[in-house]
Amino acid sequence: WWVFGLDLSLHADIDVYQFQFFSELVKTKVGENDSVIIMTHEPHWLLDWYWNNVSGENVSHLICDYLKGRCKLRIAGDLHHYMRHSCVPSEGPVHVQHLLVNGCGGAFLHPTHVFSNFSQFYGKTYECKAAYPSFDDSSRIALGNILKFRKMNWQFDFIGGIIYFILVFSIFPQCQLDHILQDDSFSGHLRSFFGTVWNSFVYMLEHSFVSLAGVVLLLMLAFTFVPSKLALKKRAIIGILHVSAHLASAVILMLLLELGLETCIRHKLLATSGYHSLYQWYQSVETEHFPDPTGLRARIEQWTFGLYPACIKYLMSAFDVP
Template sequence: MGSTTDVIAAPAPSPARPPRRPPGRRMVSWLDPLMLARTGVRAAISATIGKQADRRLLDALAAPEVEPCDFSVDAAGKSRKELWLDYVADLGDGWDSTYAVAQTVARPTLTVTDETGTSYETHGGEVLVFGGDEVYPTASVKAYDERTLQPWTAAMRGQRPPPHLFAVPGNHDWYDGLVSFIRLFCQGRSPAGWQTHQRRSYFAVKLPHGWWLIGTDMQLESDIDQPQVCYFQEIAKLMREEDRVILCLAEPAWLVAQVRPPDHRSYLENNLSFLEDQVLGKKVSVFLAGDLHHYRRHANDEGRQKIIAGGGGAFLHPTHVPRKEAPLAEGFTARKCFPSAKESRRACWRNLGLVTSNPRFGVLTGLLYMLLAWALAVNIGSASVTGAVGLVVGTALASPGITIISALVILGLIGFADSRFGRWRWLVGLLHGLVHLTAAFLIAWGVAHLMSSAVGLSFRNPVRDLISAVLIFAGGFLAGPTIMGLYLLISLNGFGAHPNEAFSSLAIPDWKNFIRLRIAPDGRLWLFPIGLRRVPRSWKPGETARDPEWVPDPRDRRATPPALIEPPLVL
């Protein structure tokens, strides 16, 4: 062992330069071929096995109690006069977006201003609700830890006491059969210091002044299973006639059929009506849902609210679909969206730079274009475009390889075309495929023409072949994503098709939002919709123990502070 003198005399290590960005993950790249394949397999397995082994039935047997969590009284048993809650949905994607929301929620107090300049002081919720899709792209213990727990743990450090946590599962939480979700949120654990109470994937919480918070699980086949029905029927017996309900759903049943393909979950509204009329026996005052990654509110003349607030950290979804919204039941009409339809339409133009946000998709198209060029295997460099076309057609007719590859490309893109195109879907996919094939031919012709005229090498020369392959790959790397981006731009802004693909491909981290709720001493419910127009991109370590682990770098001048999306709603 070294002496004390040796230890003292040892030179102190030079302080490491503090990182300007935490060691986190980027936004999910939804056009990454490998990621899409893995997610597709997990989704297929979940759908297939889940139909035969509904995890909710097993959990109901393991946790038969139906007593709701009672937050109408405090720890001393005294009636609460006031309670603050936070609702955050669709989180666990990129670090910047997820952490920016978490840090805002974690503040003990937050002063926000609405469009009129009026300021309101809000308090961090004692109850925190995760409204669905707590992690992307698929659920696992590792994914939850890296994409959800780590940013939220860092955000809560040095702030207010950890809140009581309740969680609603979304379809991405179901991709491992709900195993990781149950382990994290339903077994009495304390992830990130939170206090969890629910023992099933749905819950009921009694709140002050006759308010109730209900969280459902309708993901599997979009149904409400019998044990869940029995659970909420028992909860309904505890409600008084004048009590009011805040209902948390994984998907907005009132709008999902209009923004998803026509056959997508059209029966969600039937389940919702059944829950209101036959199970709870009363109309819901406030509906809260995620799944669509933006803020959108509908209301009727009775003051009932249907709010989509899926801005907890996932990529942005467009708000300019549906192009013309069909009337909603019970007189609900659109009141506010964030971002606006105009801003959403403008953001769609980013698809023209798709290669920058999805470079791995460019690798796929580069390889595909190179494969098509090799399948031609003709010297078209010295021919004109017209002559080259003749050579290509002749080669295609004589070569089953090029015919099969071309047919697969076209059939794949016909299958990719949105069902919103209706009977024109096959034509849209055919034209999309022909544009890619034409681009591959033009790139191959251009490279061959360049090599034959500018390089003094014979056609069979290996060096020439290698250079040609690299150039064709580079052309496909740039042209393929650009054509796809143009297709998505025209489809969405022109025809209202491909809203999910056109915006998931962009992985926009901005336009985040969450709902802060306050049950006031007079029994009224205040809803504060809080938005972050642009989240920080640069961070620095917190300087004191009272700071969160990371704070925004003041040099990131484009980041915007949290503000009210619209004036508070009072019920």
């Protein structure tokens, strides 16, 4: 048995020096009845199939034209799961008998179900003999990530909230939402609501600066994070759809928030105490618990030309819900 460790570097193939070394080794040392195991860092039989790509021409040349069926096993890691394929018996030479991904080294888990339809390599049919996690378990774990990611990374909500606030900064607040609540039917409410969403989006494109800049920046980031192996057109489409989904969510959440406030105001649950209610409460508590028999606060107000109480009042107004 021979074990060939190939360095594919970042080019998914061996260079001419490695090819020359291993081809000479096969011709001079490897016997006709010997068996060879080829080890690489990435399982390109899966990755090429997934990305609809062709790589490793020198490796293929070495296996098909020099080893000629003596490669019994190709083993790789990098993908953090276990998956073994074996060649289905058929007529003609078999260049590689078994394909093995052994990436369960303690890192995070990669899915297996995305490779469930892999079956062809070097013109031969392969069958998956084992996979960990199984295809069903992998699919179930992937679906669970939608909620588990947020549960495990709840701190990201702060970042997401800031991003969403920037996206709707220029169109917030919407002060005229009565038309949404005035329709008699549920379908009319929905029609008015999504019409307002569209009008807000158009307003952002035509008149806003901060929100539009946020959208452009987010679009650039979304385009960057799309895998570079995809075509430029596909990357642009995925990036635009991604940003559009976030923008729609941000606008819808903003309108729902304002509709909630509008509903509370209509039922007299808010806006019943007037402006600066928090400052008025502060003044009453201050007078009751912190008396000023010497009139110091009045003198400070006089010395600062009214700036001292005004600063407190308007700072509190930022946190005041009337």
